[in-house]
Structures are given as C-alpha cells and as structure tokens.
Amino acid sequence: MNPLRVLTLRGLGLVLFGAATVATGYQLGQRDFVVLGTLAFAIPLLGLLTVTGTPRRVAHTRALRPSRVPVGTEARMLLQLTNSSRVLPIGGLLGADSLPVILGQEPRFTVGYLGPRDVRDLGYRLRPQMRGHFRIGPLRLWFTDPLGCVRLPRTLGSSVSLLVTPSVVALPESPLTGGAATSHPVAGSGEDDVIPREYRHGDDPRRVHWRSTARHGQLMVRREEPRSRDRSEILLDTRTTAHAGVGPDSSVEVCVSAAASIALHLRERGHEVGVSTTADGEIANGPERAILDALALVRPVPPGKGNPTATPLSGGVPDLAASATSGRGMFVAVLGALDDADTATLVRARETSGRAHVAVLCDLAAWPGQDAPRRSEQALVSAGWTVLRVDSAHELARTWPHPPARPGSRGGDT
Known part of the structure; x- marks a missing residue:
C-alpha cells in the first residue's frame, strides 16, 4: 500500500508542510521548527495507523x-x-x-x-x-x-x-389467433368420436355410449379425439445492420418488446411458442418465464457473427416457417429494416405454408429510405402476409386486434 495514495488533501498538505518545516528548522538551527514539522508530519501517519485494521x-x-x-x-x-x-x-x-x-x-x-x-x-x-x-x-x-x-x-x-x-403489453383478442385445428382419433381427452371403446375405471359416466352398450352387452364409452398441438414460431431480427437508435427507444428494444408481447399472448391462448433469432437460432421453447429470460439477453449481432446453425434472414426462413408451426399456430417475424433480398426470402416463406404469417415491421429501424417500409409492406401483403407497422410496443397493442384473419391483409385495416 502506497501511503501517499490514501492521503486526503489535508493529509498531504500536512506531510508537505511538516517536511518543509523540518528542513527549514535544521537549516536555520531552530529546534521549535523541527518539533512543529515533526508533529505535522506525524499526524497523517498516526491517522493511517488508526484505520489500517478497521x-x-x-x-x-x-x-x-x-x-x-x-x-x-x-x-x-x-x-x-x-x-x-x-x-x-x-x-x-x-x-x-x-x-x-x-x-x-x-x-x-x-x-x-x-x-x-x-x-x-x-x-x-x-x-x-x-x-x-x-x-x-x-x-x-x-x-x-x-x-x-x-x-x-x-x-x-x-x-x-x-x-x-422486456416490457410486455397486453394484446386484445384477434382473428389472427383463430383458425382450424387438425386432429387424429386416439384415446384420450377431447371431442367425441363415433368409435366406442370398453368402459375403464375412472371414465366419465356421461361418456357412456348407450347404443353400443346395448349392442355389446357391456358398458361402452365414446372414444375421444384431441386437437393437435397449436404451435407458433416467432423469428426476431437481431442484425445490427437492420436496427437504429440506442437506449430504450431504439428499434431493437421495440422489436424485443413486441416479440415478448406476442409470445405471451399466444401462450395465454394455449399455443406452444418457440422464439428464434436471426443470429442464434432457437433461444426459447417453453413457459413464459423461459421466453422472457431468453429475450432479456438478446443483443444485436453483426452479419456473419453468432451461431452458424442459426436461421439468417437471407435463407432458411421458409423451412422454419413450414416446420416450426402446427395446428392453429402462426409464424410471426418481428423485423428491422429489409432490403429486396430479405423481402424476397419472406415472400418465399409464405409460399411454403398455408398457416397465418404475420410480419411486424418497425418504423424506427435502419430503413434505406422513407419509401422502403411501404415497398416491403406492399410486397409482403401481396404474398399473403399480414403486416403490422409499429414504432412502439404500445402501437402493436393498438394494431393487433384489427388485422383480418384472411391472408394478405394490412395491419390496422378495419
């Protein structure tokens, strides 16, 4: 420990004053100066001794x-x-x-x-x-x-x-979360099937199929048909080149908040939800807490960096959109700025799946020109995407109820 580094200005002043006074006293032969200088020099050293073990x-x-x-x-x-x-x-x-x-x-x-x-x-x-x-x-x-x-x-x-x-906004009910579900008859719980089976202990007596019971001479219950799982996928654009701004009002923060809001909205309606980024691939596939925790750590990544097995916006999106959704699930892309190649990739993704495709375009992103968001929006709408234009998560809450359920609609239409 260097004693000079722990001295305050007062302590340093006393040390310098003491040294100068002692030197002057010796030079002039004044004993009182030497005593005074020694006392001034000793005060900071004694103070250091009092705090050393504290x-x-x-x-x-x-x-x-x-x-x-x-x-x-x-x-x-x-x-x-x-x-x-x-x-x-x-x-x-x-x-x-x-x-x-x-x-x-x-x-x-x-x-x-x-x-x-x-x-x-x-x-x-x-x-x-x-x-x-x-x-x-x-x-x-x-x-x-x-x-x-x-x-x-x-x-x-x-x-x-x-x-x-991330901050989350509540999204109202919307036709976007509707749609038909596919199913396959198996024994379990769900909607009635006309094919009966033998009664098992614990079956609901209200499911007894009396006509089959009379025919077989023993209690028979209706088989059941569960709905297939509704699974949705959210793709979050994390390219540094696609985003603009810093701090809470930056485009990447708006996109992360939008992705979190949509994920929780779908989870509350019984969907399984996976969240992927353009840099790291799938980062969450589970309950709300896991999704929010993963999105809390998302950071913009320069092109070419990140997980090499991820799904970049320039390729692989069509396969992700087709394979990661099921039942009434939808594919949601929360996007920064797009160029022509990005838009073309998203158009192809819509052609590979008949399920709902929703694109959330952030107006605050690093768009190459004022007309660029409108051009990308028109191309995606023509390809069958439902497009939402937002500049904040609260704007998403206002826009979300209005998109019609039919493909190829612009968000906010009424």
Missing part, C-alpha cells in the same frame, strides 16, 4: 428484492454493515455501491460512526429502463481517520445479479 472489523450482507423484474419495475437493494468488534468503534465510514452505468448513478452513503457490535441498515431503489443481465456490487468503502487526513479504500463482498426482462 476494514477487517466490518461485515457486510446484501439482498436484492426481487432479483428479476420487467423493464420499468422497481427493485430494492438492502445492505447491512456490522462492526464485528466488541470493543473498537469505527468512525468516518463512507460507502458507494457499484452499479452499471446503464442503471444510473452509483448510490453513495455516509455511514459515519459505527460503535462496537453496531449494525447499520442501508438501501436504495432501482428502476431499470433497459432489459439485460446486470451485476450489482461489490460495495466500496472508505475508512477515514477522525481528522480527515487519511481515506483508506476497500472493496467489500461480492456482486449479485439483476435480470431485467
């Missing part, structure tokens, strides 16, 4: 509640400092918690005097405006002597994780 007496705990929040929702960090010594107090204690810049200014604390066995509770609130995974901590402390000549820095404890999931 950090070992401080214990620290932290708790983040909750550790997983949506964008714009409040979380609270609870800190507790304890002086573990039974005899020695701690004075002049300052603190600051380490925060990523994107979460705001670091909280600072003036703890002050901490007596033997004293406990001090500290806390602050966070309201993150950006999704992602963040490390909060460790706690930084500064121990000062009573005269303020020394400030000894120490890092205490470790960091904790905060996961911020």
Whole structure:
C-alpha cells in the first residue's frame, strides 16, 4: 500500500508542510521548527495507523428484492454493515455501491460512526429502463481517520445479479389467433368420436355410449379425439445492420418488446411458442418465464457473427416457417429494416405454408429510405402476409386486434 495514495488533501498538505518545516528548522538551527514539522508530519501517519485494521472489523450482507423484474419495475437493494468488534468503534465510514452505468448513478452513503457490535441498515431503489443481465456490487468503502487526513479504500463482498426482462403489453383478442385445428382419433381427452371403446375405471359416466352398450352387452364409452398441438414460431431480427437508435427507444428494444408481447399472448391462448433469432437460432421453447429470460439477453449481432446453425434472414426462413408451426399456430417475424433480398426470402416463406404469417415491421429501424417500409409492406401483403407497422410496443397493442384473419391483409385495416 502506497501511503501517499490514501492521503486526503489535508493529509498531504500536512506531510508537505511538516517536511518543509523540518528542513527549514535544521537549516536555520531552530529546534521549535523541527518539533512543529515533526508533529505535522506525524499526524497523517498516526491517522493511517488508526484505520489500517478497521476494514477487517466490518461485515457486510446484501439482498436484492426481487432479483428479476420487467423493464420499468422497481427493485430494492438492502445492505447491512456490522462492526464485528466488541470493543473498537469505527468512525468516518463512507460507502458507494457499484452499479452499471446503464442503471444510473452509483448510490453513495455516509455511514459515519459505527460503535462496537453496531449494525447499520442501508438501501436504495432501482428502476431499470433497459432489459439485460446486470451485476450489482461489490460495495466500496472508505475508512477515514477522525481528522480527515487519511481515506483508506476497500472493496467489500461480492456482486449479485439483476435480470431485467422486456416490457410486455397486453394484446386484445384477434382473428389472427383463430383458425382450424387438425386432429387424429386416439384415446384420450377431447371431442367425441363415433368409435366406442370398453368402459375403464375412472371414465366419465356421461361418456357412456348407450347404443353400443346395448349392442355389446357391456358398458361402452365414446372414444375421444384431441386437437393437435397449436404451435407458433416467432423469428426476431437481431442484425445490427437492420436496427437504429440506442437506449430504450431504439428499434431493437421495440422489436424485443413486441416479440415478448406476442409470445405471451399466444401462450395465454394455449399455443406452444418457440422464439428464434436471426443470429442464434432457437433461444426459447417453453413457459413464459423461459421466453422472457431468453429475450432479456438478446443483443444485436453483426452479419456473419453468432451461431452458424442459426436461421439468417437471407435463407432458411421458409423451412422454419413450414416446420416450426402446427395446428392453429402462426409464424410471426418481428423485423428491422429489409432490403429486396430479405423481402424476397419472406415472400418465399409464405409460399411454403398455408398457416397465418404475420410480419411486424418497425418504423424506427435502419430503413434505406422513407419509401422502403411501404415497398416491403406492399410486397409482403401481396404474398399473403399480414403486416403490422409499429414504432412502439404500445402501437402493436393498438394494431393487433384489427388485422383480418384472411391472408394478405394490412395491419390496422378495419
């Protein structure tokens, strides 16, 4: 430890004054100057001795509640400092918690005097405006002597994780989530089939087929026909070249929020939902929590980077649209800026499947010109896509109810 690095301006001034006074006293032969200089020089050194062992007496705990929040929702960090010594107090204690810049200014604390066995509770609130995974901590402390000549820095404890999931807007009912389901007769639970089977213990008596019972001389129940699984797929455009802006209002944040809103909307209506990106392929295929957690970590990726087995927008989309959906499921592409080749790929994707295809075009993306979104929209609508133009997730909530169920419609038509 370099003593000069822990001296405050006051302490450094005393050291320099003391050294100069001692030197002057020796040169002039003045003993009083030497004593005064020695005293001034010794004060910061004595202060350093008083705080050197202090950090070992401080214990620290932290708790983040909750550790997983949506964008714009409040979380609270609870800190507790304890002086573990039974005899020695701690004075002049300052603190600051380490925060990523994107979460705001670091909280600072003036703890002050901490007596033997004293406990001090500290806390602050966070309201993150950006999704992602963040490390909060460790706690930084500064121990000062009573005269303020020394400030000894120490890092205490470790960091904790905060996961911020995308903001989600509620989408109203829409014809887009309707459609016919295919099915195959098997024994299970679902709609009635005319083919009966023998009664089994636990079968619902209301399913007894009396005509077959009379014919066979034993209880017979209707077989059942389940609906096929409704599976939808969401493709999220994560190309850096397709997006514009930074921060919460950037096009990539609008697209991620739109993808999360659509995924949860479909899950609430019984669909299985898979989420893929143009850089990493499938990132989630499960419950709402898994989808939101995966989308919280999505980042724009330059062309050519990412998972080589992913489904880039330039190819593979037709196969994904055809193979990843079933039943009444739909294929949803949440997109940044498109060029002619991208639009042509999406047109081919529509030709490979008869299920609903929805394209969400973000007006904030890095479009090559003012007319580009309209041209891409017209080409996709002509190919049978339902197109929604949005500039925020809240705009998606306004547009979502209106697209007709028939293919080849423009979002917002009434």
